Structure formats: structure tokens, C-alpha cells
Amino acid sequence: MSEERLSIADYPLAEKRREIVRGKHGKSLDEITLEALLQDRVALEDLRITAAALRQQAEIAESAGRGTLAANFERGAELVDVPQDTIMRIYELLRPGRAQSQEELLAVALELRDQYGAKGMAAFVEEAAEVYQRRGLFKKRF
């Protein structure tokens, strides 16, 4: 893939830039057919979005003037390879009163950064830890 940044002119990617759209295991859209599915050449994993696709969509959102949406896609890109259970565990911990101290959230941030290279998401969780502390959220609710 080239270094050029995508713009609204490249959208929708599946039509305008079909050649750069790839599934998780590198399959192109034209390879993901019913026939291939029936012959088990395509599995559910091939139908997942990739971090690259999310970053491409982030570039497009940015060029459409939607910076916050682009940032969400960037955060999403960092979570693509985070397992479902981990996602649900972190989400649960971010809910009010689940974590009992700042440290619990900071540990999660560390995990995101070290294990998954999710730097943006890690900073986001650290920010939550700071705000939750200030707003008194580290207390039992039930």
C-alpha cells in the first residue's frame, strides 16, 4: 500500500478502491464468494474488518471534516486484535464503580499498550482513570 492518504474521492472503497480492500487473511472482496464459502475457502474470520481498513476509513472521515469520527476509527483499529473477552472485561471495568482504584484502570492501560500496542486507547483509559478519581467514581455501587 502506498503512503498516500485516502480522501472522499476514494469512497466507497469497495467500489472506488476495490484493489486495496482485503479481509483479515488477505482475501480480496472478489474472493469472498458464496462458492468459496461453501468450499470452506472462506470463513467468518475473512469477513472481519481489519485495522488497515479502519485506518483507511479514518483517513476518509478526516478528509470529510469529521475528526472525532476518524479518532474513533483509529481507536477501533487498535482494538481489532484485542480478544472479545478482553474487550468486555475492559468495558466492564470502565463502568462506574467497577474499578475500585485508579491503579486498576492504569493496569488495563498498560495491558493495552504493551500487549496490543493500543497506544491511543491506553491514553484514553488513563484519562478516564484521572477523571474518575476526580469525580469519585472508584466506589462500590452495588
Place this chain on the structure above:
Amino acid sequence: MAGEPRSFANRWKRFSDWDERPLRLDKFAIEDAENGFASFTSRHDPKPELTLASGGVGVMDGVGISDFDMIDTFIARYHIDPEIAPEAMGLPSHEVARMLVDMNVPRSELVRLARGMTPAKLAEVVTQLSSLEIAFAYSKMRARKTPGNQAHVTNAKDDPLQMAADAATAVAFGFDEVETTMRVARNAWSNAVACAVGASVGRWGTLFQCSSEEAEELKIGMAGFTSYAETVSVYGTEKSFIDGDDTPWSKAFLAAAYASRGIKMRCTSGAGSELLMGFHEKKSLLYLEARCLCLQRAMGVQGTQNGGIDGAPITCTVPGGMRELMAENLIAVWLDLECASGNDARATESEIRVGAKIMPFLIAGSDLICSGFGSILKYDNSFNASLFNGEELEDYLVLQRDFEADGGLTPVEETRVLALRTRAVEAISAVLDELGLGQPTQEMKRSVVAASGSDETRSYLPRDVALISESIRERGITVVDVIKALARRGFTEEADNLLNLVRLRVSGDYLQTSAMVRDDHVLSAINDPNDYLGPGTGYRVSDTRREKIVAIRDVLTREEVLRAEAVHKAAESKRISYRTMGPAAAGEDRREVVIGVSPAFGIKLFQTIAGHPLSAILRELIGGIIEGGASARVVRMKHTADTSFLGLSAARLAGSGVGIGIQAKGTAVIHQKDRLPHNNLELFSNSPITRLEHYRRMGANAAAYALGEMPEPVVVPTRGEAMGSRYHARVSLIYAIETELTSEGAVPEDVEVTLLGSAA
């Protein structure tokens, strides 16, 4: 001073009548900002304010950074653009309000300014707009050009067969999104599979969601059964947010998680939720909602389900409530969010309020006009009744036609719906069987295909469904298994359709703002941006789209009217014969009443609008005249088809000077030769409700006038039926047949009428 006027009653009975109307089931609340009942303004709302300090926001809407709650913090950090804020906050609110309704100010300029505005500023601006201006601004500011709509598909039994049939039906009517939920939480997986299969019948592209518990919903999405989520709720006060068991950070995390799974997502917020939850901080509904919306843009979600939603009913109890719902939707699109604009929870029992509520959105358009139009019957809606429901879907189709407005739906022919429902039931049955989940019987299938609602089905019950659902979850069945099952059982088209939908995830194109699928293509605010800049721009109903919108069922044509008359012609020929005797002369008999019939009477037209054969009408009129002691002569008029002139011409020919004029459609008049054309003696203007006995009494009264008496006029009682709406289309077509036969100056002809044996 005179004494108190005497009172005759303790109540004007009209109030009792009003008590009985559905409207009175609605309860209204007094405006009371202290207790949270204020739509647009409360004295506790802050004034718009923004002070930038080093590196960010120092003061926002009256609160300093050290006192920021979580919502303030999130908005200040992620929503406010410090580059734009000084300019945007510096503009007087009334000036910005004028820009919103100025067609020469492009949407993009206003979207740019919104990025620098605080919640209080956004609220202050839209508060200056009237309902009409809000609707107009909404139409100009919404993100995607083409409007769409979303359906609820649920049923009271969580029956997968009905779910599939109803999903296919909703897709056929054109819904861009289908949302389901269940009566029993465990049934989520079965609902998801059934809806996914049903929605793949007929065409592909309808996005689908299964509203359930957050973790479960994400899992169902991961298994590929759903393509979007919208139940990520946010609130405008910190306490409600915490009470809702979330924070802006937990919700933003969830938003990123959905993106990471390639699932489209929007948040939900709406006026009244804080009020319902008891943490409104005495602020107005609009101000709190402005906070929610800024927060959503800050979180980076592409859109919002907004406009009261579950809080719509309580919002509509407050003065200006409906205007407030429109105003918050306007803020949503001004913030460049996709807007599924509410119009879901049924906010009133009054059908007039329902119609009024939908109108601004229907004509302004919206990304999703309803964020849950009940495509099923009210009692089958597991979200509770919607503003519009299966019962009223045709009313909505007609509103589209009336206003030539695209509400996102398309009329479908009866035979097509039946075929699609049959196909959907067969498809889901095949999937259940193929995956070893169930073997629906022919009787179950048959009952579902024809059923309007679950009361009429003999199919799965919630307990049966729980077993199916648990099995899907436990065995880890995914959408790939379902696609394969469809294909193996010969449902290749449906398998392809479902695969197309899941494949959307790979490119992620449908994650962009306001994305939907139309005709095999993703359409979003990026490749279908709202470019409104005045008449001729923005969304226009194309000729082909208009053709579809106007094609409602049972539309009257001239051919149909003539066909119906031809059927009656044969029957009438056995009951009556008309023999033309030549030009009619003035009568000599002082007791003679002339019946002047219209040109097509008994020649091309054979029954009245009320359905009475014309032979019966003449039998009654003549019988009445004779009973009244006069004699009758029938004359056909050929110079006019107008009731008044038929009557007056007849009167002038009659020896008594009294005549009856009657048109084939049944409108009749008693006239007297010296009166002005439209000043008759008696008139039956409402032919559809005129009964044979009325014609008999009309004949008798005509005789009485002829004999110089003054009878009690015959009054045809009406109950206020909308005669025009029921009959005018047919009346006009029939009347045109009459007028075609008239010619100027043609003389009246005597007609010998013979009533035959088999008279009706």
C-alpha cells in the same frame, strides 16, 4: 348589578364528548422548570460561555474547569475546537439562527461553526427558531441527501417463523434498517438468526440490529448476525449517566469496540430521559439534550438515535414538547451526526397528534425518519407501540403520496407480499431444519404466512424459542453456518444476499456517517451529501421514485367505473325498460309531477352511489307521487346533467309546476317552475347515504307541493361522514359520463318507463 344568570345545567355536554376522545387518555403536565418540566428554557440553564485557557477550555457554560463533571470534561476535550470556538461563540445567536434558515449559507459552513459551540450556545440558537424554521433548517442540515426509514420487527411470541416473514415484509416496504428485540432475553440469538434470514429475502442491503444486553449484543454482532447497533445510550447529567451504569469513557470505549468489529453504531439520547431518571438538575430538556449531542460528536460516533426516543411521551406532556423534539434533532444534524430522528415511542393516543408529529419529518426528510416504525401490529411490538405501526402503515404510504414526500417506504402489491412471506418462512424453516434446530410443520408455516399478527399464528412459543436460541449460542453457530444452510437447501439468492451484507464489514464503508445500502451500493453522507442550497437542490423525488410512491393500492380508474356499470346493466335490463317517446311538451294536468332524469340515467349508468338500482329509484319516486295523489311523467333531459337544472326543467314541463330532478348517481331535487335555479324546494345532496325510503317520501312530498300543500321536508340524516373523500373520485368519473352525453339546446324527451317483474 343584576343577579347571577340562572344556570340551566352544571356542564356543557361537549366537555363530556371531549372526555371520551382518545386525546384525553394523554396526560399533560404543567410547565415547571424546578421539577424538570421545561422544554426550551429554565432559569437554571447556563448562559453560553467559553473561555479558553492554555491548552484548552477554561470555562464552559458557566462552569470552571475545576468543577467540570465528566460530561463537561469530555465535551471540553473532544468536542470544542479551540481554533473555531472564538469565532463561533462570538457570533450573536440570532445571527446564527438566521444562517440556519438561510438557503444561501451552505451546510458545511454551519457544521464548521458548530464545532466551536458549547451546548448552551447550540441550544440558545435553535430556541430562536419556530417549528417551521426548525423543520426547514433540519431539511437543509441533515447529513445524507436521500431520506430513509427504520422498522421494528418483533412479535409477542418471539416466533422465528413470524420474525422471518415480518422481516421480509419490512424489507419489501423499503425499510433501510430493521431492529428487533425480544420478550424473553434468552431468545436474542433466535431472533437475530430469524431476522437475518428474513431480511435476506427479496433483496439485500437492509441493515439489521438486535437490541439486547450490551455484551450479548456485541457477541451477536461478532457472530455476524447483525450489522448495526444503536442502544448505546448517553445522558445529559452526570448522575443520570452513572445511574445508567456508564460513563462517557465506557461508552466511547464501546463505540470503538463496535468499530473494531466492523459494526455500524449510533448512540441513543433524547429529551426526558434525565427527567424520567430523576436527575434533571432543573435544566431544560433542550439544554440537557444539547449536552448529550455534543458528547456524542466528541465520542466520535457517526450518528445518533435522537428525538425523545423513550422520553418522547413525557416530552410531549410539556408545552412546546414536540417542537423541542424537532429542535434537538436539528442540533444533532447540525453537529454532523446521522440522525435516526425518533418518531418511535408512541407519544400520544390521538391520531391527530400522531399525524402532526410525523409531518415535519416526512416533508423535511431524515436519515431515518422513524428510529423504529412499527412494521408489525402494536401488540407484537416488543419495544412497545410506535408512533406508526403495522395498523397505520398504509396511512403513512398515503401521506407520502399526498405530499409527494419520500418517507423511505414504497407500496407493495398484495401478491408480492404473500410470495415474500412464504419464501421467508420456507427459508427460516430450512435453516432451522438444516442446522438441527427445529422442524416447523406445514400448519405452523401456513398460519404464519397469512397472519397479520401473532394472535393468529399456531407456531413456536417463547419456551420453544428459548431452546432454539440457547442452542444457537451454545453451539457457536455463526452467520457463515446460516449462509451455508440456506445455500444447501436451495435458497441461493438469500444466501448471496446475506453474504453481501456481512461482506460490508470488510471495507468498512458503511461505518461512515449516515451510511445505508441502496440498490447494491453504500450511500452515506460522503458520497450522497446533502447539498441543499434552495429550490432545485438537495433531495428531490425523482420521476421513477415518484411513480413508486404514488402506486398505492385500490386506485380508482374510469375503466373500473365503466366495468362496474356494465355489470349492473345486465341486471337492470331485467327490471326496467325505457322507451323514448319523442320530444316532451308542457303538461296540462294540474296534478302532474315530472321526473327529469339525467342524460346517462339508465343508458350508461345503472345504479346510484349508494348502490341502489335506478329502477328501484324510479319505482320509489313514482310510487310516492302516486300515493301522494298526483300523477308522474318521466322525461329525459339532454341539455343538462346538473341537478338544479334537471329539476327546474322538469318543473317547467309539469302541469303542476312541480318537478323532480335526478342524476344517475342519486342526487335529487324537488323544484318549482317559478323559483331561481339554486333555490329549490328540497334537495338530497348526499346521495351515498340516501335510502330508498327517502326517495319514496320525496315522491310523496313532490305530490303534496303539486297539490298546494306544505309537507315536512325530507331530511336525509348525516353522521358527518367525509363524503367527499369517500365518493368524490367516483362521482367525478360518473358525472363526466353524464356531461359527455349532454348537448346544448337538445330538447327533453318523454320516456315510457315499465317496471318489469323482477324489480329489485
